[in-house]
Amino acid sequence: MSEKKKVVVGMSGGVDSSVAAWLLKEQGYDVIGVTMQIWQSEDACAVEENGGCCGVSAVEDARRVAETIGIPYYVMNFRNEFRKNVIDYFIDEYRKGRTPNPCIACNRYVKWESLLRRSMEIGADFIATGHYARKEQLPNGRYAVRNSVTAEKDQTYALYNLTQFQLEHTLFPDGAYTKPEIRRIADEAGIPVANKPDSQEICFVSDGDYASYIEENSDYRAVPGNFVDKDGNVLGRHRGIIHYTVGQRRGLDLPMGRRVFVTEVRPETNEVVVGEGQDVFAGRLVCDRLNWMGVPEPAIGEEMRALVKIRYAHRGSMATVRRIDETRAECIFDEPVRAITPGQAAVFYQDDWIAGGGTIL
Structure with a gap:
């Protein structure tokens, strides 16, 4: 044996x-x-x-x-x-x-x-x-992460960056x-943690206060700057760019008399751009740091159709994914999507397995 x-x-x-x-x-x-x-x-x-x-x-x-x-x-x-x-x-x-x-x-x-x-x-x-994910070896010989049987707990989005060697040796x-x-x-089975609650926050920032964590664990200090609209008009003062992310509505403390949202963070000018709800939607993104998983690395200019997820909780939107150059790809969505956020991952799914993904620019 x-x-x-x-x-x-x-x-x-x-x-x-x-x-x-x-x-x-x-x-x-x-x-x-x-x-x-x-x-x-x-x-x-x-x-x-x-x-x-x-x-x-x-x-x-x-x-x-x-x-x-x-x-x-x-x-x-x-x-x-x-x-x-x-x-x-x-x-x-x-x-x-x-x-x-x-x-x-x-x-x-x-x-x-x-x-x-x-x-x-x-x-x-x-x-x-x-x-909550599955591994599958596709007909093309490549390993891919496949959706779990439960959409509610599916965790494949966070696994898009694994290599072929890593997947080969993963269960x-x-x-x-x-x-x-x-x-x-x-x-x-008598496992003593059967009813232990799930962990919800990032493990090393248990209270969710990312800005305080950054200041306590680095030499960076948040510098207040201007809230501006898309035309550059000053609307108020912000607490520092590390407090904000695209799509954010709460915590802006802007007396606008209506709902406004963060649409862009500009570190070079220390500005946070805010706009109306429709300003948070866009039809295109570009990503780099690419990892091709279920498909071989496409040629420059090659296109494929995929369901693209732009954050963990996003259900995904259909798009045409095209390799732009050696380091970047673009996704052209069939319909505008909300809050495309630089730094988050864009993950490309075909059927229920991951074709590839990258980091949004």
């Missing part, structure tokens, strides 16, 4: 990754549980406040789960990788007037690149997570289940 395949499961202490580990063990894999130590503070109280996948409670919960299902468990230190590829990137993007997606960066460079490398060094064949056991099914499996 061939030796069982070894898989390292990234365990956050939540129900999804816990059930992923249980499912893989039930399928006959040699499972090892690992929690990635990514918190930056040595102070236990500060770490605990982070919560999510960064806090001390995550380690304790994951350890209890590993003991319950009978698998070895370790904590691996990824502080430096997380600081460089996630926190520094997060801060730098906001300073540039863009809205980053740290989960995408963490997936690509920490959970997959760093964790996969260390896992293979200890003899693992695969890594696995509790993401997504939860992708075939809905969230209620995952909780039921956990309850029936």
Whole structure:
């Protein structure tokens, strides 16, 4: 009999990754549980406040789960990788007037690149997570991330940047289940976090105050500037560009007598442009930092039809995607879409799998 395949499961202490580990063990894999130590503070109280996948409670919960299902468990230190590829990137993007997606960066460079490398060094064949996604090898031979069976919890958008090598060595056991099914499996298996609430915020900014986090963790200080309309007329003063993102309505504190929205952030002039609701809609975007997943890299000028998602919660809009040059692609939407936001990802879907994607300029 061939030796069982070894898989390292990234365990956050939540129900999804816990059930992923249980499912893989039930399928006959040699499972090892690992929690990635990514918190930056040595102070236990500060770490605990982070919560999510960064806090001390995550380690304790994951350890209890590993003991319950009978698998070895370790904590691996990824502080430096997380600081460089996630926190520094997060801060730098906001300073540039863009809205980053740290989960995408963490997936690509920490959970997959760093964790996969260390896992293979200890003899693992695969890594696995509790993401609601599926992996499929297409007829063209390429691996692609495919939508999970549940649209409500589908997490494929944040996985568009994975490489072919990473996907080849990845398992997504939860992708075939809905969230209620995952909780039921956990309850029936006696997994102690069966009813643990989901983490909602970015793990290292637990209170959602991104601007304060940036100032506390860098030498950047927000500089007040002008709110302007699209013609450059000054409408009022803002608190600093890191407080704003395209499409934002709340927190502007502008006495306009009507609803207005952020339509653009201009770091070069320290201006925040606001406009009417219709001004937030656009029919075209350009993106760079491209990653082609389910399709081979298109030739310059080549076009394809795709459902394009421009943020995690976006249901997607049909568009024609065209490769502009070596580094960029454009999406021409059939209908205008709301709040195309620089720094977020544009992810191209064909049927229910990811063809590719990039970062919106």
